[in-house]
Amino acid sequence: xxxxxxxxxxxxxxxxxxxxxxxVYETQDSSYFLFWYKQTASGEIVFxxxxxxxxxxxxxxxxxxxxxxxxxxxxxxxxxxxxxxDSAVYFCAMREMVTGNTxxxxxxxxxxxQVQP
Amino acid sequence: xxxxxxxxxxxxxxxxxxxxxxCKQTLGHDTMYWYKQDSKKLLKIMFxxxxxxxxxxxxxxxxxxxxxxxxxxxxxxxxxxxxxDSAVYLCASSLGISGNTLYFGxxxxxxxx
Numbered sequence: 001x002x003x004x005x006x007x008x009x010x011x012x013x014x015x016x017x018x019x020x021x022x023x024v025y026e027t028q029d030s031s032y033f034l035f036w037y038k039q040t041a042s043g044e045i046v047f048x049x050x051x052x053x054x055x056x057x058x059x060x061x062x063x064x065x066x067x068x069x070x071x072x073x074x075x076x077x078x079x080x081x082x083x084x085x086d087s088a089v090y091f092c093a094m095r096e097m098v099t100g101n102t103x104x105x106x107x108x109x110x111x112x113x114q115v116q117p
Numbered sequence: 118x119x120x121x122x123x124x125x126x127x128x129x130x131x132x133x134x135x136x137x138x139x140c141k142q143t144l145g146h147d148t149m150y151w152y153k154q155d156s157k158k159l160l161k162i163m164f165x166x167x168x169x170x171x172x173x174x175x176x177x178x179x180x181x182x183x184x185x186x187x188x189x190x191x192x193x194x195x196x197x198x199x200x201x202d203s204a205v206y207l208c209a210s211s212l213g214i215s216g217n218t219l220y221f222g223x224x225x226x227x228x229x230x
Contacts, residue, residue: 043205101215102214
């Protein structure tokens with residue numbers, strides 16, 4: 001069975017620093033898709049960034065970047081120059097194959113990030 | 118900017134009642150989903166529809182039934198709610214059934230008393 005594991009339950013950092021959130025996954029697929037989402041205090045889940053397994057270059061969007069280590073089945077999220085409003089729960093996710101081309105998105109348990117002033 | 122709209126955002130009801138949640142997306146996507154998020158923040162898929170066809174049906178109690186009138190709408194009906202149905206129900210959509218990104222609505226919180 002495919003699985004997404006986030007071992008860090010919560011992290012607290014000072015504003016303007018860099019934080020890395022860990023995520024490891026298990027899959028038998030040769031091609032797969034990895035995502036990071038953020039859930040704000042209001043409950044809204046917002047897509048942040050994605051990495052397709054066949055791409056060697058780490059994805060970067062604004063102050064979010066990924067550390068994709070395929071041999072280790074690891075997809076870490078790096079947030080540089082953190083801001084107070086980055087405080088949220090961060091979910092790692094993977095599109096898991098159901099059958100044929102159909103895939104469902106499965107999530108890790110999330111990491112709560114607290115950015116302190 | 119939200120493009121996946123859910124109603125109601127919040128609902129309190131008694132055990133045994135029927136509840137319906139509605140979801141509409143304006144992204145032009147062809148695939149829609151219902152997820153359940155429990156009190157521990159665990160997100161689990163319940164159903165997925167592609168062009169009004171059910172394509173993913175996880176093991177959920179029979180009292181849950183999805184309904185899709187067209188590819189932009191996916192509703193969720195719960196007949197005879199139970200206390201364990203208290204959760205946040207999140208609707209999402211994507212283009213295609215494979216690797217594309219899911220976009221979520223703001224969620225519908227259900228409290229069963």
